[in-house]
Amino acid sequence: MISDLFAKIRRAFGDYAVDKRLLQEAEISKLPGFVAEYLMTEFSMNYPSDWLERLRDFVKRHYFEASEKEYVKHMLVERRKIAIIDELRIWVDLEAGEHRGIIPTIGEVDVRVPADLARKYQMAMITGMWGLIELEYSPDTAKRGPNGELLENPVVVVGFKPFQAPTSDPEILRDARQYFTLDEWLDVLLNTVGYNHSAYQTVEKKLAVLSRLLPIVEENTHLAEFGPKATGKTFIFRNVSRYTRIIVGGMISPAALFYNLRTGIPGEVAVRDAVVFDEISKVRFPNPDEIVAKLKDFMESGQYERGKQRVTSGCSIVMLGNVEVEEREGAYVPVEDFTYILPKPMRDSALIDRIHGVIPGWVLPKIRQARYHLSQGFGIALDYFSEAMHTMRKESLVGEMSKHIEVAGNITIRDERAIKKMMSAFIKILFPNLYFDNRELEIVAEFVVEMRQRVRDWLHKLSPGEFPKDTISVTVRS
Structure with a gap:
């Protein structure tokens, strides 16, 4: 029997309500969540009687893991034409x-892309787009040198079908918000991003x-999260938005991160909504x-x-980053200095001060079993929710927050800016219709101040002479 909350989500969001349990199907869960949900919606509309079976078959035929790169290239040479589910960056x-295309599945960065296709899908030149990419192995049409050697990639993108929501208008969120209390809306959002709200019982x-x-919905919002392993630190960034890039450890070059001077290709920081350093140590x-x-420079100025x-x-x-924790009085607390989770070059108080807040990952349970920790019902369609958050980035509510809250204590400009930016982001997702009362605002403001306070405490521990021990407070104006 469907719960009252899930029934309410279906009534409020209609076609934009998705049963998140279907994402746990093995063949579908390999895909980023926003891609899987787009396909689920499309197949269920076009093939209502047997859509799930058709979708599984479609994913099996067209989606390949990175480890299958050579096999995919072999198929391309043998068959001359194949279609794969992947991200296309032009x-x-x-x-x-x-125009040239980057196709991660086959590890190619310079496949040929027709100009008309690039014009039609301009977002592929800005952030990249996920979709069904039709590739043709065509060495006969590639330019050759005087000795017959290939001068360009023999692979051509001959077709592309993007997987994305038909609308990015946040109005759907604003209209639906009025039907839910704050507690209910928190649960709506948890299910939307794939979590079982019952596993997270406190505000x-x-x-x-x-x-x-917050970093997805508000521009230039810089955060750190430290917690035990298996608490889902990358889960949201990997599944909720196509505008994020996760960098997992390893060597990162200035060309990849900022700007490639040789090719003229902007780096990830230039084109993404968020760049996530996973396993930062x-x-x-x-x-x-x-x-x-x-x-x-960038974290301070946006340039x-x-x-x-x-x-x-x-x-x-x-x-x-992962942090060691221990149980004290029924709760887990970190017992490791955050500074030493960072790589040596980043253990700089000036850099740490530019982090707006620290997410307390140590308060979250480990994700062990799908039926306990992953959503067991309905939430908002991720392809729409992702695009709506991307659209909401265009307008900040920092000025609006100045009307509602006053930050006190021996604070710096960075403290105040950080708190108001995080508040702006929270208001966008928790109160998209901008209706809230003082009690609700206080709940959010106190949590945000704690996020910034952790940065101040961290700085004091790192350099007590430069950063005295101070407590930040916030007052909500009537």
């Missing part, structure tokens, strides 16, 4: 005056999970001084320079 080769835990959305930089300096290029971006920076 860039422009100015010397040749032609603190629910806000901790949902604070992972394992991140390595070939030129640490350059990257950390540019990160500090950076590389070579002759000056880039302005709304990208948010997120740092995720």
Whole structure:
């Protein structure tokens, strides 16, 4: 029997309500959540009697893991034409005056893309787009040198069907919000991003999970999250938005992160809504001084320079790390200094001060069994929700927050800016219709202040002379 909450979600969102349990199907769960939900909606509308069977078959035939790269290339050579589910990113080769595509599944970064296809799908040149990519192996049409050697990639993108919502209008969220209390809406959002709300029984835990959305919905909102393993630190960033990029440990070059001077391709910070450093302790930089300096400049101003290029971006920076915890008085608390979770080049108080808040990942349960920790009912369709959050980034509510809250204590400009930016982001997702009372605002404001207070406490521990021990407080104006 469907619960009252899930029935209410179906009434309020209609076609934009999705049964999240279907995402746990093995063949579907391999895909990013927003892609899987788009396909679920499309197949259920077109094939109502046997849509799930058809969808499973479609994914089996067209989606491949990175480990299958050579097999996919073999099929391409043998069959000459194949269609794969992947992300297409298009860039422009100015010397040749032609378009090129990046196809992660086959590991190619310069496949040929017809100009008319690039014009039709312009977002593929800005952030990249997920869809069904039709590839043709066509060495006969590739340019060759005087000795017959290939001068360009023999692979051509001959067709593309994007997987994305038909609308990004946040009005659907605004209209539906009036039918839910704050407690209910927290549960709606938890199910939307794939979690079982019953596993997160306190407001603190629910806000901790949902604070992972703040960098996605508010420009230049920089966060860190530290917690035990298996608490789902990357789950939201990987499944909720196609505008994020997760970098898992390893070596990161300035070209990949900021700007490639050789190819002229902007880096991830230039084109993403959020760049997420997962397992931050394992991140390595070939030129640490350059990257950390540019990160500090960007996190402060939203701009950076590389070579002759000056880039302005709304990208948010997120740092995720595992921390040792122990149980005290029935709750888990971190027992490891945050500083040493960061790689050495990033253990800089000036960089840490630019982190707006720390998400308390240690208060969240480990995700062990799907039936306990993953959604068991309905939530908002992720492809729509993702696009709505992307649209909401265009307008900040920092000025609006100045009317409603007053930050007190021995605070800095960075403290106040950080708190108001995080408040702006929370208001967008929790109160998209901008209707809230003082009690509701106080709940959110107190959680946000705690997020910033953790940064201040961290700085004091790192450099007590420069950062005295101070307590931040917030007052909600009537």
